[in-house]
Amino acid sequence: MTDETKGLVLAGVGGQGVILAGMIVADAMVRAGHDIKQSEVHGMAQRGGSVFSHIRWGPGVDSPLVPRASAEVLAAFEWAEAIRWVDYVREGGAVVVDLRTIVPPGACDDRRNWTTAYPGIDPELFLDRQLKTRLIDASSTASELGNIRAANSVILGTVAAFCGIDDSHWEAAIESLVPRGTEEINLAAFRAGREVADAQAPAATPSPEGFAGPHQIDINHSWCKDCDICSRVCPEYCLAIDNNGKLGIVDSDACTGCRLCELLCPDFAISIRPPMAEAVTTNG
């Protein structure tokens, strides 16, 4: 009954725990009574290279590979991987993307000297396909809980919302597969991710005034026309348009000082001041 067969693609880069996450998904599905098949690619693609895992489940599954435009969910641990695999998601499916590690190594010439090439990120890809999109900051959430390595559980928490099996199967799978001693933190991470899935707006509230981070982001609201270019191009998702349609700062800590927002603001309304300026002042 291939009609009832569903698919999930997990994609990330080496070191992010993609394979473990795949095993957890498979285990949860089995616990929920599904027939499952899984395939994965790794090896050459460890540590910085691309790693993916396909999982299919349903009453009876023939092939382990998820065909294009059929996946229920794409869980991308990294932005470039989201784009690489988005074609596999069916119309109306879900994309869960971790924001923390989305800047691929090739995107910047030299961040310190602000010579960053705009990498061509296109969130419209997701909107075009009418996908349920959840952009999450799994690493930060995991860090706050005490261990950044639990980030993949945060992602799974969000993914779970779109898979149609009871959360108890997920939690049982996590408990049995994560390293000994990290069960609690991984379960907490899963639940945190599960909450994000239900949220509509970005989790953080944009601040119109800005706040101190490594780089100072200044928005001149009297010039800003809230055109949304800056927030779309920021590789670190520091900026966002709030529910009133006004631009605000979501996360100034993440700013790498790449200045894309500043250079691509048609209204000269953003300026990014480097941390160097502060250091000089302090030392002086």
Add this chain to the structure above:
Amino acid sequence: MSRSEIRIAGAGGQGVVTAGRILAEAAILSGKTATHSQVYGPQSRGGASRSDVVIDTAEIGFPLAYNLDLLIILSDEAYTKYRPELDDDTRMIVDRDCAPDSTPGSATIFPVVATARSVSGGVLATGVVALGVLQQVADFIDADTLRQAVGARVPAKFKAMNLDALEAGMGLVGATT
């Protein structure tokens, strides 16, 4: 009135415009006022060419010729075109080669083009030969002033040839009559 109007009409390449300018400049050299006009546009290309000079002792009002005192005709086309416009009291100098049988008795006929050919080997000096004839026939200008004006206007390397042409033109008068 001391106003005199002279028209030199011929074919392109005969030096008709230059001759008119020389005549006007000679008039200025002798303390008179002068205007010079020529035909522009398509009419000036190919066949017909024309040079009008008005000379006066006083300031010239209307600068174009409208009541010719003297008409010099140096080509067949010019003859056909300008002959019918003439008043009876306009004097006419006609080149021998283009004077038809019907040329009226008031016209004086000179071998202007042939003389230019013999002096310069071509027709370019025809206008200057005509000036020589004009100087002898009418007393608009004295010979030395005209020589001076020719010398000032033509390019240095053609100066001697043009002065020869002028003398040859002056020499035609009397020789034929």
Add this chain to the structure above:
Amino acid sequence: MAEAQLVQGNEACALGAVAAGCNFYGGYPITPSSGIAEQMVRFLPGADGVFVQMEDEIASLAAVIGASLAGSKAMTATSGPGFSLMQEHIGYAVMAEVPCVIVNVMRGGPSTGMPTSPSQGDMMQARWGTHGDHSAIVLAPSSVGEVYELTVRAFNLAERFRTPVIVVYDEIVGHTRESVVLPDALEITDRVRAEGDPEEFRPKAITPNGVPPQAAFGDGYRFHVTGLAHDERGFPTEDSQVAGALLTRLHSKVDDHEDEIVDVETFMIDDADLAIFAYGIVGRSAREAVMEARASGIKAGLIRPRTVWPFPAEHIARAAEQVDTIIVAEMNLGQMIGEVERAAQGQAEIVGHLRADGEPMTPAHLLALITNVEADRKQP
């Protein structure tokens, strides 16, 4: 004292321009004005000037305006169809207050018309050719000597009033060679230059005489120039009061100085019974006709404006009180005659002698006309 020489009208225009300090010429070939360009390209390189042949007349006047904004004394010359194309930038130069000189050697029109025939058909276009309300200074020389003199004057007026000045003459004046004595010394006017703190500079300031001092690009003053209605800083405004004040000032800086600009030759008018109004080449035929009429006992006189715009209405009004009839002779089908009628205010009968066939009006034509009018006048 300089000697008399035989000079062509278009050549005199170029000589006058260079004498007035012109150091930029941008133009496009068109009969019968091309001679001006051909002379300017000979004169300018030796006069520390630049010559450029542009791609059309629109570009020519644009280049002239660009050069003038950079501090040059700049001019262009054209004829009929080219003058039509220049109207856009005449308006720009008025609005942006850019001094420049435009010479229009008039030929028969409309459209391509009669390229080598004389005409006076552009008198109203010189006044009202560009869109919108504007003042105009238009000079009309009638001889080669006057072409020289009025070209110099055109530059002086352009610099004095920060406005384009137009010189119109017809094909006959442009192409005829005449004996002229070019003056040794000339009075040259230069634009008033901006001085003082660049921060305080107001390129379109409202000054007592209506003409704000001007800075050139590259002189240390950074400012904006636009054809949009603008404020004193030169920046676009939609404030009706500011825009209205600008338009009023552009008008009044010329209109309030008519005495300085208007220049009319009158001849034997004081005791005249009839007067002939003529300008440009027709003015010369008219003068001869007036002299011949006087010789035959007719008390004729001449009014010959050398400045056609602003229109010398006061001169006409005074003459209309003196004479019974004013004959308006022009080589068009009726352009300045309307202005004469308006200025005469019914004080004199106005008779038109209007022709647009490409043929010049000779003294004989006009004498015959005067004789007829005189006969009519005596037989009420």
Add this chain to the structure above:
Amino acid sequence: MTDIKTYLREWAMPHVLCPGCAHGIVLRSFLEAVDQLQLEQDKVAMVAGIGCSSRLAGYADFCTLHGTHGRAPAFATGLKLARPELDVVVVTGDGDGLAIGGNHLIHAARRNIDITVMLLNNSIYGMTGGQAAPTTPQGAVASTTPSGNTEASFDACALLQGAGASFVARVLAANPIEMTKVMADAITHPGFSFIEVVSDCPEYFGRYNKAGGGAEMLVSLTSRDVAVAGPLAAKRFVNHVPSSEPPPGMDTGVLQREVRPIFSGIRGGDTDES
């Protein structure tokens, strides 16, 4: 690094352009180029025509000339000939520069007058309300082509190469760093230099053609980007439609660069002071 607002007429801001219109990005990139080259502010002249792009001149704190529709290259020619020491930059649009002003543009290129022309191509007439431009793609909707444009469109760079421009480049408004670099190259190029900046018009083109707002239009530009020169070319890793051919005429980077005699008008030789 100078604060870029040094080159901006801050009192005139915010500018008149619509939200999401990339023209402001182009102005910023130009100001960055001026700053990188350390040009003397008093010696830069910006000449503009009419249209949205041409309004930029009013916000740049140089000597600025906002001329007439399409004629900016002609104004600039006179200005440059009269003051060769000025860096003269023309800012024009696709309607201004390629329709009404096409003649002036190609002749400035032919002469090789030492000016820089930045043509901001947003594929439509913005200032007048969304009418079809010479660059509107076939099939695209404009207020004067409600059923889709049936006319062919110009490839501005090919046109200018044909006209003899000695420097021709195309950049995308979405790539400010490359844009600044190319602008600096163009300004320092001896002779006529032409840059087509592919910009956007969300208000008309975007709305009529359902191409999204400024942000969507801008980022979608990069997916059409095929760099032909420059170090950034190798760095592009995302392509919206990696397997399909890029639209014709969308090659970016410096497409033409040659040195030939500069036009300086007909003038006397260099002044001999001796």
